[in-house]
Amino acid sequence: MDPDISLLIPHPERSLTVINHQTGTTLHLKPVKTVQALLGVLGLSPETVLVIQKDGLLCDDDPIDPAQPVEVRPVISGGSLS
């Protein structure tokens, strides 16, 4: 093969796995770079969720590793008196 010829081999689009244990849902999204961007895609306020990856809490401007699943954990509860 001519060493100057390169082939573009299409590969399946990568996706970011987002898990919500409260609702039992798992989403596969187009990867985003930061927590802030992820919350923007999901339409969530940072005050209302924890974002967890690799057993650690992430801040708004932290990068997201697209190869690892992300847990989005809602923190708002209502109707309880204790």
Added chain:
Amino acid sequence: MKCRACAKKAVIKLPSHNSAFCPECFDRFVLSQVGRAIDEHRMIAPDDHVLVAVSGGKDSLALWEILTRLGYKTTGFHLDLGIGDYSRESRGHVESFASRHQLPLVVESLREEVDGSVTDIARATRRPACSGCGLSKRYFFNRTALRTGASVLATGHNLDDEASRLFGNLLHWHDEYLAKNRPDLPAIEGLSKKVKPLVRLTEKEMASYAFLRKIPYVLKECPHSVDAKQLLYKKLLNEVEAASPGTKHAFLFGFLERIDRFYPESESPDPEEAFLSPDGRCERCGEISWTPVCSFCRLKERVREELARNGEKEPRPS
């Protein structure tokens, strides 16, 4: 983002405090906020015995852990609401926590006491499930506090709970509730002192604390709370908070600074139910009551009547 206290990597950003903290500094922040709430409102004395109402959620379990770390003598109290998997999971977390930390725990069953489910209570009272559930919790908390000799009853209400409650009470001008919209209610004869030591901390802060301290808690929401108005009020307040950090705190604590002026004890809109001591006891259960039969015994009666009217011997599943 770096921790504002030590410059390590931050794991939580607190726009309302213009801060961000690493796990160790955030832990100190939480303990200091709880200590400040206890001191400012004289919630708990060093020799008090505190009954902690634990639902199995993040706030109440974290509160129990924090009070224990601060050196207070505590007993946990859990009311099993009998709401299917939600209650089984909640009770499991509470019992595991008590066992792991070797702390005393009292568990009561609403279904056994009322002989009906939360759904039966809602249908019998023609009110939302949260209403009958709240009434029952208040009854059991008081009864258990007196039986265990606890001098203080602590609940895990946080800043968001209290701000959203205030918001709802103001929207409807519920004067009788606004007068009691405070993190400390004094003891009166037959009823325990009630305190809310997490009043300075948001839900996000409490969830972060529970996560960082590795406190397992029930992630599910109570199936009956899906339509709770409080969720709507919290959502609205969080939208304002996102645009203007610190608003929730200013809203609640601004009110608390003025509450004695707005609702002085002597001019309480409902003095009999505000801070004055009742002088009677329920003729059925013997617990403190302003009426011959207390509201909880009346609730039990209504559930029995409802089940009999429908020809049902067994409570409906919740």
